[in-house]
Amino acid sequence: MLRLEAVSKTFTRRGSAVAALQPTTLEIAAGEYVAVVGPSGSGKTTLLSVLGGMLAPTSGKVVFDGRSVYDLSVRERTELRGRKIGFVFQTFNLVPYLSALENVQVPLYLSGLAPKEQRLRALAALERVGLSDRVHHKPSELSVGQQQRVALARTLANDPALILADEPTGSLDPQTREQVVDFLEEFRREGRTIVLVTHDPVLARRAQRMLPLVNGSIRAAAGAA
Amino acid sequence: MRLPTLIGKELWERPVPMLTCLLAILLGVTALVAIRTVTVYSELAVARELDALGANVLILPKGVSLQDYYAADLHGETLPEEYVERIALSRLEGVDNLSPKLCVPATLDGRQVTLTGILPKSEFRAKAAWGGAGIFGRPIGCGAQADLPDNKPADPKALARKRVIETLGDYEALIGADVAARHGLKDGDSVELLGAKFTVLAVLPPTGSVDDARVFAHLHTVQGLSGKGEVVNVIEVVGCCKQIAAGLVDGLNGLLPEAKVVTIAQVVQTQQNVNKLMERLSLIFLAVLLAVGGAAMASTLYANVSERRKEIGTLMALGATPGLVLRLIVGKAFVLGLAGGIGGFLVGSAAAWWLGPQLANVAVRPLPSLAGLAVGIALAVTFLASLLPAWHAARLDPCICFKEV
Numbered sequence: 001m002l003r004l005e006a007v008s009k010t011f012t013r014r015g016s017a018v019a020a021l022q023p024t025t026l027e028i029a030a031g032e033y034v035a036v037v038g039p040s041g042s043g044k045t046t047l048l049s050v051l052g053g054m055l056a057p058t059s060g061k062v063v064f065d066g067r068s069v070y071d072l073s074v075r076e077r078t079e080l081r082g083r084k085i086g087f088v089f090q091t092f093n094l095v096p097y098l099s100a101l102e103n104v105q106v107p108l109y110l111s112g113l114a115p116k117e118q119r120l121r122a123l124a125a126l127e128r129v130g131l132s133d134r135v136h137h138k139p140s141e142l143s144v145g146q147q148q149r150v151a152l153a154r155t156l157a158n159d160p161a162l163i164l165a166d167e168p169t170g171s172l173d174p175q176t177r178e179q180v181v182d183f184l185e186e187f188r189r190e191g192r193t194i195v196l197v198t199h200d201p202v203l204a205r206r207a208q209r210m211l212p213l214v215n216g217s218i219r220a221a222a223g224a225a
Numbered sequence: 226m227r228l229p230t231l232i233g234k235e236l237w238e239r240p241v242p243m244l245t246c247l248l249a250i251l252l253g254v255t256a257l258v259a260i261r262t263v264t265v266y267s268e269l270a271v272a273r274e275l276d277a278l279g280a281n282v283l284i285l286p287k288g289v290s291l292q293d294y295y296a297a298d299l300h301g302e303t304l305p306e307e308y309v310e311r312i313a314l315s316r317l318e319g320v321d322n323l324s325p326k327l328c329v330p331a332t333l334d335g336r337q338v339t340l341t342g343i344l345p346k347s348e349f350r351a352k353a354a355w356g357g358a359g360i361f362g363r364p365i366g367c368g369a370q371a372d373l374p375d376n377k378p379a380d381p382k383a384l385a386r387k388r389v390i391e392t393l394g395d396y397e398a399l400i401g402a403d404v405a406a407r408h409g410l411k412d413g414d415s416v417e418l419l420g421a422k423f424t425v426l427a428v429l430p431p432t433g434s435v436d437d438a439r440v441f442a443h444l445h446t447v448q449g450l451s452g453k454g455e456v457v458n459v460i461e462v463v464g465c466c467k468q469i470a471a472g473l474v475d476g477l478n479g480l481l482p483e484a485k486v487v488t489i490a491q492v493v494q495t496q497q498n499v500n501k502l503m504e505r506l507s508l509i510f511l512a513v514l515l516a517v518g519g520a521a522m523a524s525t526l527y528a529n530v531s532e533r534r535k536e537i538g539t540l541m542a543l544g545a546t547p548g549l550v551l552r553l554i555v556g557k558a559f560v561l562g563l564a565g566g567i568g569g570f571l572v573g574s575a576a577a578w579w580l581g582p583q584l585a586n587v588a589v590r591p592l593p594s595l596a597g598l599a600v601g602i603a604l605a606v607t608f609l610a611s612l613l614p615a616w617h618a619a620r621l622d623p624c625i626c627f628k629e630v
Contacts, residue, residue, distance in 0.1 A: 049624040054542060075546055082544020093539040093626055097238030102226055109226035110544035118226055154543075166627050 254569020342447025
């Protein structure tokens with residue numbers, strides 16, 4: 001489903017080149033649950049951005065469902081992201097001035113659905129994460145756990161084949177963290193591919209495969225759960 | 226969810242900076258609309274005053290020199306009346322009124338008076354209509370006859386000020402103030418002049434000029450009774466001041482090479498100076514609007530984009546194209562421009578209505594035509610001011626959604 005062919009990323013900072021991602025070759029099968037682990041600054045977010053079609057690599061090729069992602073136009077890449085990729089963020093990234101329902105509607109609107117269809121699908125997604133009684137609440141009126149569940153509903157709204165999660169439990173208490181982990185496993189059981197980056201060893205061990213990333217380099221992959 | 230929902234909710238969420246921005250646009254448009262409205266009505270009022278003053282172009286026989294504006298017809302030399310027809314049927318622009326005059330001596334109850342033949346305006350209109358075109362077939366440009374809030378309908382006594390009359394019967398007479406006082410005449414009396422009986426249509430108010438010692442009657446009646454034939458001593462022309470400078474005099478000279486065309490230069494110059502001053506003032510306010518409103522809008526939108534980097538990055542991660550992000554920011558500017566333009570027009574019109582009588586001594590009404598201009602300018606300013614912030618937003622790195630901002 002997802003293949004990285006000698007992908008590297010180098011940033012230039014104050015005139016000197018910094019390698020955020022060493023040349024990496026990697027294949028992630030459809031339906032696989034992969035955890036990328038590593039210390040801060042190891043290149044996890046860079047890898048996630050490259051996988052999500054948001055950061056062009058300095059060299060190499062990213063192939064998603066047989067298509068070279070960075071050979072697509074910006075518009076085509078944006079559409080691919082909107083239709084096939086779901087994101088889960090550490091700080092949820094909900095739009096503060098929109099209600100839970102409207103936040104879930106956003107990716108549906110961006111993929112061109114009519115308002116009525118957006119509403120139906122957003123309500124269904126919120127019901128799935130157990131928030132059908134909070135649809136008109138703004139993020140500031142929800143608990144941290146509820147906010148992450150709204151974000152999960154938003155991720156699911158477009159029925160993505162690939163979910164990229166950036167420290168999805170980093171801001172959560174243990175109980176809510178467990179809920180999120182359960183949701184991710186449920187998504188995997190539905191056949192979605194999940195790539196998450198995390199510091200959380202407990203969460204990483206629940207993945208099928210763990211990819212340790214150190215100084216932009218993937219070390220020997222290890223099986224997990 | 227639609228784009229306007231996103232724009233509207235975001236505006237509602239962060240009202241203070243946007244209200245400041247809106248205020249800058251609104252004040253600029255208000256000033257522009259207020260000054261333009263007062264200017265337009267002030268120009269109309271000046272034009273009306275000039276109309277009331279009388280003719281500003283005189284057509285005289287070649288050999289006559291103008292000594293007294295009010296006595297321009299008291300020289301004994303004549304022009305063919307056919308010149309009047311030539312002007313009326315011409316394509317010259319900027320002629321508001323024509324008043325041919327013929328003066329003949331007459332006696333009234335044994336005392337000398339000046340009998341002046343005048344042609345009522347209704348006859349020019351008829352001639353122009355017969356010709357199918359001519360000067361009265363087109364809109365008159367200087368606005369002297371404009372619909373000012375305190376305009377009053379025509380009155381025969383206005384001849385004393387305007388030197389043009391709408392209608393006049395063959396044997397009706399208008400009596401100057403001195404003549405009326407000397408002979409004890411009033412409206413409706415009968416007088417005998419050159420052997421014919423005339424009914425006094427009106428006694429004219431005193432003007433302090435030689436007109437007070439005149440009796441006015443229909444030109445063709447005076448021509449017939451005096452045996453002078455179809456001639457006049459002068460043709461007074463009320464010309465639009467702008468058109469006088471723009472070629473009316475040259476046009477009249479070309480049309481009537483055998484006559485002499487004289488303008489009242491100071492009157493024309495005064496009108497033009499006032500108009501220029503007001504136009505420049507409007508332009509200055511327009512420049513202030515562009516500078517202040519545009520700068521306020523641009524800086525506010527920049528700050529807004531900077532504040533929303535993570536939100537915009539997230540939208541892009543979720544599938545928002547750079548084009549949609551551009552529309553999000555420009556759309557917001559559009560809403561502010563529209564609100565500023567409409568609000569500015571309303572407030573500016575109200576300000577003009579209140580300030581007009583106090584500053585320019587003119588009654589003012591809102592000018593609907595300015596609404597489009599106000600909204601158009603506000604939209605143009607906000608659109609231009611939003612382009613750079615919108616472009617900046619559209620080029621944001623979506624990876625910012627993974628970072629703490």
